[in-house]
Amino acid sequence: MNAIFQVELKRIYRQLRSHQKNIIQDVSFHASPGSVIDITGTSGSGKTTLLLALNLQVPFEGFIRFGDKKHDAFSPPYWRATISYLPSKIQPVSQSIKSFLLYPFSFRIHREKKTPSIPTILSLMKELACPLSLDENIQEVSLGQQYRLSFLRLYLLQPSVYLLDEPFANLDPENMKRLHGILQREAEKGKIVIRGMHTTSEYPAHQTFDIKEGKFLTQKDNINVH
Amino acid sequence: MYIEIPFWRLLMLAIPLAFTLFLLYLIKVKFIRAYWIASLRAVIQLIILGWIFAYMFYYENIWISVGFLLVLFLFASWHLISMFYHVPRVKGPVCISLGMVGFLMLFFLLGGIIHIEPWYNIQYLLPLAGMVLGNTMNSVALSSERFVSELEGNTLTIESHLALGATSYEAVAPYIRSALFASLLPVINRTATVGVVSIPGIMSGQIIAGIDPFQAAKYQIAIMICILTADTLGAILSVFLIYRNYFGRKIPLKYKDARTRTFKDTADTNE
Numbered sequence: 001m002n003a004i005f006q007v008e009l010k011r012i013y014r015q016l017r018s019h020q021k022n023i024i025q026d027v028s029f030h031a032s033p034g035s036v037i038d039i040t041g042t043s044g045s046g047k048t049t050l051l052l053a054l055n056l057q058v059p060f061e062g063f064i065r066f067g068d069k070k071h072d073a074f075s076p077p078y079w080r081a082t083i084s085y086l087p088s089k090i091q092p093v094s095q096s097i098k099s100f101l102l103y104p105f106s107f108r109i110h111r112e113k114k115t116p117s118i119p120t121i122l123s124l125m126k127e128l129a130c131p132l133s134l135d136e137n138i139q140e141v142s143l144g145q146q147y148r149l150s151f152l153r154l155y156l157l158q159p160s161v162y163l164l165d166e167p168f169a170n171l172d173p174e175n176m177k178r179l180h181g182i183l184q185r186e187a188e189k190g191k192i193v194i195r196g197m198h199t200t201s202e203y204p205a206h207q208t209f210d211i212k213e214g215k216f217l218t219q220k221d222n223i224n225v226h
Numbered sequence: 227m228y229i230e231i232p233f234w235r236l237l238m239l240a241i242p243l244a245f246t247l248f249l250l251y252l253i254k255v256k257f258i259r260a261y262w263i264a265s266l267r268a269v270i271q272l273i274i275l276g277w278i279f280a281y282m283f284y285y286e287n288i289w290i291s292v293g294f295l296l297v298l299f300l301f302a303s304w305h306l307i308s309m310f311y312h313v314p315r316v317k318g319p320v321c322i323s324l325g326m327v328g329f330l331m332l333f334f335l336l337g338g339i340i341h342i343e344p345w346y347n348i349q350y351l352l353p354l355a356g357m358v359l360g361n362t363m364n365s366v367a368l369s370s371e372r373f374v375s376e377l378e379g380n381t382l383t384i385e386s387h388l389a390l391g392a393t394s395y396e397a398v399a400p401y402i403r404s405a406l407f408a409s410l411l412p413v414i415n416r417t418a419t420v421g422v423v424s425i426p427g428i429m430s431g432q433i434i435a436g437i438d439p440f441q442a443a444k445y446q447i448a449i450m451i452c453i454l455t456a457d458t459l460g461a462i463l464s465v466f467l468i469y470r471n472y473f474g475r476k477i478p479l480k481y482k483d484a485r486t487r488t489f490k491d492t493a494d495t496n497e
Binding site for chain 1: 389479480484485
């Protein structure tokens with residue numbers, strides 16, 4: 001499903017034990033199908049918190065709209081399966097790459113979907129320069145490979161909006177290019193990609209927003225980059 | 227025939243105690259203090275208990291029984307609360323589970339199986355209440371402790387599964403299972419080997435007191451099964467109440483955000 005993603009949040013906060021701590025105020029933007037959006041900010045600025053909020057994992061005031069429906073019209077699992085978040089580091093349990101990749105297909109929300117075939121998975125793994133054995137233990141491959149495998153896991157589920165936290169952090173230039181290639185292909189299909197970034201990368205987005213001291217600032221539009 | 231132990235002979239227990247303390251001291255373990263305090267507490271608590279019981283048997287009435295149950299429950303809850311003092315949203319669940327399951331199984335055992343007359347008969351109530359509540363407390367503490375530390379240790383995994391559309395239960399179910407496993411394994415082992423490896427306390431007690439061993443066995447069966455089920459229900463209930471406190475909402479509560487201690491170091495590490 002491709003649709004406009006519209007965010008109007010008054011504040012995003014953390015529910016601490018005794019009080020609420022505001023992280024970001026007045027977040028407002030929208031993304032049309034096919035767009036790539038960057039959210040930049042230094043460490044601790046709240047990029048991750050913002051991405052988690054868009055995934056309904058951190059509380060906020062305001063609304064997020066996907067298509068013509070607000071976030072509270074969706075069940076949280078359905079929302080999160082449509083607007084999915086990928087953390088910058090993963091913590092895999094000891095298991096084979098195959099069971100790691102197919103684990104989400106055991107969730108009720110994905111059970112109806114057809115499990116991807118092994119050749120499909122292998123060709124995607126090749127494209128992302130992952131180890132080519134599905135039986136290897138995920139804990140034994142490198143961090144960069146773990147990240148690419150967890151991206152692949154997300155890709156297999158085909159969300160409508162990708163929320164990626166630091167997608168290029170653990171990748172060398174070759175692998176950045178590979179990942180970017182896949183993301184661009186997804187955008188061309190009408191998916192929306194939102195990336196949390198330290199700095200602007202050599203693969204610029206259509207639009208960049210900056211978080212500074214809890215404020216959400218529009219930085220620049222790069223309409224013609226791709 | 228019943229053999230009485232003179233008080234001075236109890237002092238001989240100091241010999242093995244001192245010896246083990248010395249060994250622990252040589253190995254430099256951290257729990258030496260806890261070890262000798264536990265022994266000392268056991269001695270003092272049991273002497274006081276014996277003394278109070280003597281009075282309670284003498285003045286048998288309903289209020290003494292009720293008061294006793296209440297005190298037992300309060301002590302057990304206090305112990306649980308102090309154990310989970312710095313863990314938010316866990317103290318309520320553990321006390322509720324202890325109270326509901328402990329008393330349910332206790333009255334099932336007393337009223338349903340043994341049929342004591344009157345229901346507050348202190349001779350039965352005292353030892354059985356201690357056993358059922360004590361065991362329930364133990365399994366509630368074990369399962370909750372394990373569950374909470376699994377939540378803490380697997381924050382990223384839980385977050386990443388939720389992020390892909392897992393329901394809260396799907397994201398947490400593995401940790402619910404491992405918490406139940408950790409708390410019930412000792413009970414299952416004990417129940418499976420009873421009579422073969424270990425002769426349990428109440429049966430030993432009744433046999434020493436001169437009761438027909440076959441009668442003692444029937445008591446032991448009733449107690450074992452009640453304790454096993456109380457432990458299981460207590461563990462399940464406490465884990466699910468904790469689960470509900472964290473995940474029973476549209477936006478799940480982050481464990482590290484809710485915690486009191488060291489939140490300053492951890493509140494922003496998500497970045």
